[in-house]
Amino acid sequence: MDITYRPRRLRRSPSLRSMVRENSLRPSDFIYPLFVHEGNQVQPIGAMPGASRWSLDSLIHEVQRAWELGIRCVVLFPKVDESLKTENGEECFNEKGLIPRAIQLLKKEIPQMTIMTDVALDPYSIDGHDGIVSAQGVVLNDETIEFLCRQAVVQAQAGADLIGPSDMMDGRVGAIREALDDEGYEHVGIISYTAKYSSAYYGPFREALDSAPRSETTKPIPKDKSTYQMDPANSREAITEAQLDEQEGADILMVKPGLAYLDIIYRLREESELPIAAYNVSGEYAMVKAAADRGWIDEKSVVLETLMSFKRAGADLILTYHACDAARWLQEK
Ligand code: PBG
Numbered sequence: 467m468d469i470t471y472r473p474r475r476l477r478r479s480p481s482l483r484s485m486v487r488e489n490s491l492r493p494s495d496f497i498y499p500l501f502v503h504e505g506n507q508v509q510p511i512g513a514m515p516g517a518s519r520w521s522l523d524s525l526i527h528e529v530q531r532a533w534e535l536g537i538r539c540v541v542l543f544p545k546v547d548e549s550l551k552t553e554n555g556e557e558c559f560n561e562k563g564l565i566p567r568a569i570q571l572l573k574k575e576i577p578q579m580t581i582m583t584d585v586a587l588d589p590y591s592i593d594g595h596d597g598i599v600s601a602q603g604v605v606l607n608d609e610t611i612e613f614l615c616r617q618a619v620v621q622a623q624a625g626a627d628l629i630g631p632s633d634m635m636d637g638r639v640g641a642i643r644e645a646l647d648d649e650g651y652e653h654v655g656i657i658s659y660t661a662k663y664s665s666a667y668y669g670p671f672r673e674a675l676d677s678a679p680r681s682e683t684t685k686p687i688p689k690d691k692s693t694y695q696m697d698p699a700n701s702r703e704a705i706t707e708a709q710l711d712e713q714e715g716a717d718i719l720m721v722k723p724g725l726a727y728l729d730i731i732y733r734l735r736e737e738s739e740l741p742i743a744a745y746n747v748s749g750e751y752a753m754v755k756a757a758a759d760r761g762w763i764d765e766k767s768v769v770l771e772t773l774m775s776f777k778r779a780g781a782d783l784i785l786t787y788h789a790c791d792a793a794r795w796l797q798e799k
Contacts, residue, residue, distance in 0.1 A: 489777045491770065491796060493536030497582060497743065498789035500528060501674050502568050503545040513670035514748055515755045517787050519545050522568060526575045535793035539580040541630060541785060542568055545675050546589045554598050555590030559616035566624035573625035582657060583621040585614050585642065586633035593687050594672075594679040596633035596694065603686030605694055607635050614638055615645035622651040628718070632659040634694040640714030657743060658716035661704035661730050664695035667723045667749030674748070704730045705737055712738060718783070723747040725772060728779040735780025743783035744776040751787040766795050 476486050501519045503509065509519040520528055529540055544564045550557045557563055569581055586596040587610065593599045597610035610633065618629045629646070631638050639658050646654050672678040680687055696703060708719055719738060721730045722745035734742050754772070758765035769788045776784045786792065 489774060491773055491777060491792070493789075493793035493796060494538045495773075495777065495782070495784055496537050496789040496793065497539040497541055497783055497785040498532050498537050499541045499543060499785055499787060500525065501543050501545055502564060504547055504564060511670070511674045513673050513752050514787065515759065516791070517674070517751070519674065522571055525568060526571065529572055529576050529579055532790055532793075533576055533579055535790055535797070537789050537793055539582055539628070539783075540572075541582040541584060543584055543671075543675060544568075544589050548676075551590055551592045553592055555587035555613065558587055558590040558613060559620045561620050561623070563620075566620055569621065569624040569626050580627045581625065582628040582630050583618075583626045585618050585621070585629055585631040585638075587613060587617075588677045589675050592680065592683075594677050595688065596691065597635055599685065599687055601685050603688060605688065607637075607694075610635050611638050611641045615641055618642045619645055619649050619651070622646055622649070622654045626654065628655045628657045630657045630659065630720075632662060632722075634659065634662050634691075634696070636710075637714070639711050639716050643715035655717040656715065657718040657720060658711045659722055659745075660707050660711045660716065660719040661727070661734065662695050662720070662722045663698050663727065664690060664692040665698065665723050665726075665747070665749075667726070667747045669749055670752045671748035698726075701730055701733060705733060708734050708738055712740060716740065718743055720745060720785075721781075722785075723750060724776055724781075724784070725750050728775060731776065731779040731781050741782040742780055743785060744779070744781040746772065746776065746784055746786040746788070748787065754788075766791075770795060 476482050502525055503519040506521045508524045511517050542565055572581055588594055588596045595605050597605040600606050718741045719734055720743040721727050724744040724746045731744050754768055757763045769792055773784055773792055
């Protein structure tokens with residue numbers, strides 16, 4: 467055949483392919499999410515094989531292991547004791563709470579690791595919502611923000627490097643920025659959950675923290691988070707959220723979930739010069755684990771291909787429960 471251009475010429479050998487490869491994965495691209503609890507055991511999580519609730523002692527070892535694999539950032543989520551949960555989630559700004567203690571411990575033992583936190587009320591609220599639920603069953607915006615600011619300041623005080631508001635209240639990035647600055651934490655960054663969708667992919671995470679919205683008690687409680695998290699049908703709205711977060715002082719923008727929202731990652735990459743993060747969430751992790759366990763897919767190849775897709779879409783950073791495995795596989799390659 468008379469073909470001038472043959473793209474296969476550059477695919478002939480591993481070395482040629484490596485020369486023209488457009489994207490790459492490095493362990494420092496990953497942010498490793500970790501669950502902590504008060505107990506002294508390592509508790510496996512049913513729907514997330516390979517992930518656990520760590521005790522404070524075991525957390526140190528896990529973070530050390532991640533550091534040695536080249537991971538440079540972890541994000542901490544608390545499984546809060548039922549007895550500490552309240553309607554308004556006041557435990558979220560307890561200076562002696564689980565998260566501040568975990569941060570202090572990690573900063574003492576592994577000071578070089580970047581520590582990211584989650585800001586929202588759901589692990590601390592009886593109602594299981596990211597904000598305060600009124601007697602009428604409305605998730606209150608401005609009242610919630612006061613609590614989030616106190617939570618962020620307590621986390622910064624404990625030594626957090628990056629504050630991650632995941633609550634989706636309007637105006638919270640600006641308010642948290644101001645609260646941090648007022649308290650002398652102008653060096654602490656904000657990685658905002660900018661385009662966080664009201665998604666069914668968070669199921670296993672809510673099991674891990676026992677933080678799903680509760681059924682009605684003495685007041686009506688919204689069944690899902692769709693009055694504050696984004697509608698999966700929308701993409702232009704993600705641009706609006708990104709513009710607001712940028713104006714309000716966010717340092718990094720995040721899209722969540724990741725895999726079903728690659729188009730949103732791509733659009734934010736086009737619209738903003740800030741670093742973009744993608745959250746490869748618990749449900750995405752659970753699906754891969756389940757299929758791999760049945761022998762239906764090859765876990766390593768599927769995970770590395772998926773993580774690469776986030777980079778290709780335009781993400782600089784990837785929050786993923788596969789972080790340690792992926793870092794190890796990259797070393798083997
Ligand atoms: C809480 C929060 C959630 C996740 C991160 N922070 C759950 C939710 O919004 O209901 C989900 C992470 C995952 O599924 O891996 N605000």
